Amino acid sequence: MKKFLSELSQILEEGFRACGYDASYGKVNVSNRPDLCEYQCNGAMAAAKAYKKAPIAIASAVVEAIKDHPALERIEAINPGFINIQVKSEFLVEYLMKMAKDPECGIEKAKDPMTVIVDYGGANVAKPLHIGHLRSAVIGESVKRIIAKAGHRVIGDVHLGDWGLQMGLIIEQFHDENPDLPYFDPNFTGEYPKESPFTISELETIYPKASKRAKGDPKNGVEADVEFANRAHQATVRLQSGDPSYTALWKHILSVSLADLKKNYDNLDVHFDLWKGESDAQKYIPDMIEKFEKDGFAYESQGALVIDVAEESDSKEIPPCIVRKSDGGALYATSDLGTLVEREKDYHPDWYVYLADKRQALHYTQFFRVAKKTGIVPADARLDYIGFGTMNGKDGGPFKTREGGVMRLEQLIREINEAVYQRIMEGREVSEEEARATAKVIGLAALKYGDLSNQATKDYIFDIDRFASFEGNTGPYILYTIVRIKSILAKYAEQGGQVSEVTTLLPSTSESIKNLYRVLSRYNEVFESAVNEIAPHKLCQYIFELSNAFNGFYHETKILAEEDEKVRASYIALIVLTKRVLEENIELLGFSAPEKM
RNA sequence: GUGUCCGUAGCUUAGUGGAUAGAGCGUUGGCCUCCGGAGCCGAAAGCAAGGGUUCGAUUCCCUCCGGACACGCCA
Numbered sequence: 001m002k003k004f005l006s007e008l009s010q011i012l013e014e015g016f017r018a019c020g021y022d023a024s025y026g027k028v029n030v031s032n033r034p035d036l037c038e039y040q041c042n043g044a045m046a047a048a049k050a051y052k053k054a055p056i057a058i059a060s061a062v063v064e065a066i067k068d069h070p071a072l073e074r075i076e077a078i079n080p081g082f083i084n085i086q087v088k089s090e091f092l093v094e095y096l097m098k099m100a101k102d103p104e105c106g107i108e109k110a111k112d113p114m115t116v117i118v119d120y121g122g123a124n125v126a127k128p129l130h131i132g133h134l135r136s137a138v139i140g141e142s143v144k145r146i147i148a149k150a151g152h153r154v155i156g157d158v159h160l161g162d163w164g165l166q167m168g169l170i171i172e173q174f175h176d177e178n179p180d181l182p183y184f185d186p187n188f189t190g191e192y193p194k195e196s197p198f199t200i201s202e203l204e205t206i207y208p209k210a211s212k213r214a215k216g217d218p219k220n221g222v223e224a225d226v227e228f229a230n231r232a233h234q235a236t237v238r239l240q241s242g243d244p245s246y247t248a249l250w251k252h253i254l255s256v257s258l259a260d261l262k263k264n265y266d267n268l269d270v271h272f273d274l275w276k277g278e279s280d281a282q283k284y285i286p287d288m289i290e291k292f293e294k295d296g297f298a299y300e301s302q303g304a305l306v307i308d309v310a311e312e313s314d315s316k317e318i319p320p321c322i323v324r325k326s327d328g329g330a331l332y333a334t335s336d337l338g339t340l341v342e343r344e345k346d347y348h349p350d351w352y353v354y355l356a357d358k359r360q361a362l363h364y365t366q367f368f369r370v371a372k373k374t375g376i377v378p379a380d381a382r383l384d385y386i387g388f389g390t391m392n393g394k395d396g397g398p399f400k401t402r403e404g405g406v407m408r409l410e411q412l413i414r415e416i417n418e419a420v421y422q423r424i425m426e427g428r429e430v431s432e433e434e435a436r437a438t439a440k441v442i443g444l445a446a447l448k449y450g451d452l453s454n455q456a457t458k459d460y461i462f463d464i465d466r467f468a469s470f471e472g473n474t475g476p477y478i479l480y481t482i483v484r485i486k487s488i489l490a491k492y493a494e495q496g497g498q499v500s501e502v503t504t505l506l507p508s509t510s511e512s513i514k515n516l517y518r519v520l521s522r523y524n525e526v527f528e529s530a531v532n533e534i535a536p537h538k539l540c541q542y543i544f545e546l547s548n549a550f551n552g553f554y555h556e557t558k559i560l561a562e563e564d565e566k567v568r569a570s571y572i573a574l575i576v577l578t579k580r581v582l583e584e585n586i587e588l589l590g591f592s593a594p595e596k597m
Numbered sequence: 598g599u600g601u602c603c604g605u606a607g608c609u610u611a612g613u614g615g616a617u618a619g620a621g622c623g624u625u626g627g628c629c630u631c632c633g634g635a636g637c638c639g640a641a642a643g644c645a646a647g648g649g650u651u652c653g654a655u656u657c658c659c660u661c662c663g664g665a666c667a668c669g670c671c672a
Contacts, residue, residue: 032612032613032615032616032617032618032619033616033617035617036616040616042615045615045652045653048652049652055652078616079616080615080616080652080653081615082615082616122672124672161672164671164672165671165672166672278672301669302669302670303670304669304670305670306669306670314600315599315600315601316599316600316601316668317599317600318668319668319669320669321669322669322670324670325669325670326670327670329670331670331671331672332671332672335672358601358602358666358667359666359667360667360672361601361602361666361667362600362601362667362668363667363672366669387602389602389603389665389666390665390666396664396665423635426635453610453611454609454610454611455610455611457602457603458602458603458610459603459665459666460609460610461608461609461610463609466608466609466621466622469621469622469635470635471621471622471635471636472609472620472621472622473609473610473611473620473621473622474621476635477621477635480633480635480636483633483635484632484633484635484636487632487633488632488633491632492632537611538611541611541612541620544620544621545620548620551636551637552637552638554632554636554637555636555637555638556637556638557632558631558632559632560632561631561632597635
């Protein structure tokens, strides 16, 4: 469905064309001076330069040409060259009715659907999710849903960190603690056990121990255990070269860890289509490297194999991308490139979206350039990297626990749910069980909305009390508005009201109703810009505005007590549409509304 | 050092080459015979600083101050 502003622009474009000017000057925007008009067109001032005429003369001529158009309530040219527009309420209402009847609610699906891979999550095997993983999961999930809504075929991949030195560290540490297990018996020839030798909580303690041991802990005067670090390195190599005993152990690590990660992502309402990891890319690497060398892209530099990625337009020299370490090992970029080879083979995507901390910008620049330059992806493939900012505490520094450690995601969720729970219990009387369940739903909204309402690329301050507040620009406030509408509709049904299939909206002179109409009419336009800019925060901004518009309307209109049946039906249709738009948006953001709160 | 990004009200933050920079929290003044007052209506308060381009700059360019981050064998 066409955007409302496009329909309006079309009228102005005709005006410009009729007066002999280029139609493109007829673009209409929402007015930034609502006291003067609803919509405005500033094209006359731009046209003035091109045609060397006074802007007001152009504006006046255009206004004269279209002033009798049936959609327009009022249109006037104002110095120095603004064209101010009021539309007829009928015109707006007609548009909203089309929108209400449209199964897509006005949103236009992509004409040429693309296959898109969204790479987000970035969890590591054997390490619990912590707050550093929150943004990738939350933003990535929303981006994935937004792109899917736009009509593309989207595949979300968690892309696990399951292959580096960390695996060797875990294996060696586990070896030291359980030397008698068959995995460490060189003479063992039987089948390795199907049962995992450790639980997830045991596994989670192993890595931190091993990491500290290998690196040392200078703060506490612990020296690095070099011998252990070497063994871990060797274990990694052994695993990577396919040793059966270590592979068996690694599979246990993977499966135990995966089950736990799935549980945690489910709690966040984050779901991946693929649970691929770095290990899956390994088998593509040797051929890929060989091809790099054969095609003359890769060359040796200081013992490593590198590919130049510098371009003339660079304001700073971009260092070459290392694809093989001097010890022959693979690294970050290598594994990302190998993953691309696999994805091209399996899905041949038109578009890739990567979500990662913005500190990795250089890596993605190099990686993308290599991918294009060497032809791993076609020249017209779209490669996007969304580098998001850091989640900071109230002090402006990276978010920490009270003890100064890294907070686990589970704990963060517990804390925000607790804050919401307390808030619910302050209010009406509900059973503890119900309050806990509701708090979980609201808590997730608080958490996600708090994150998504900021521009992804910026750092932001994470403040549980603010996010979990039921007032202001928060997730709970949006949910409250939806719940309020649900409550009205439930009461309406109780009174025998029918929410009709045929939507009849009536024109109105009420400012609050017209405002709600106008905000609703912008849904598809806002959505489109959220897609184009990959910007979930635009949706947050919009639903906050929509909630405010609804609450303004609600406050001054008696809906159920309205005596004129047609007017009442119109109000019901209006709030049904409002609820629908709000619910579609929170779905895109990745959370949902409870029945009561 | 080089480069990237960012400085918007007391705090947290939107936004745009165009009219009077938009919100939320906090502060403050009103509104409950009414469908959920977890709400609504008001007030005070802001583009770090200085230049330039432009009819017009918070937006584009330069300088400078402040902050975050990155800068070949970690991921």
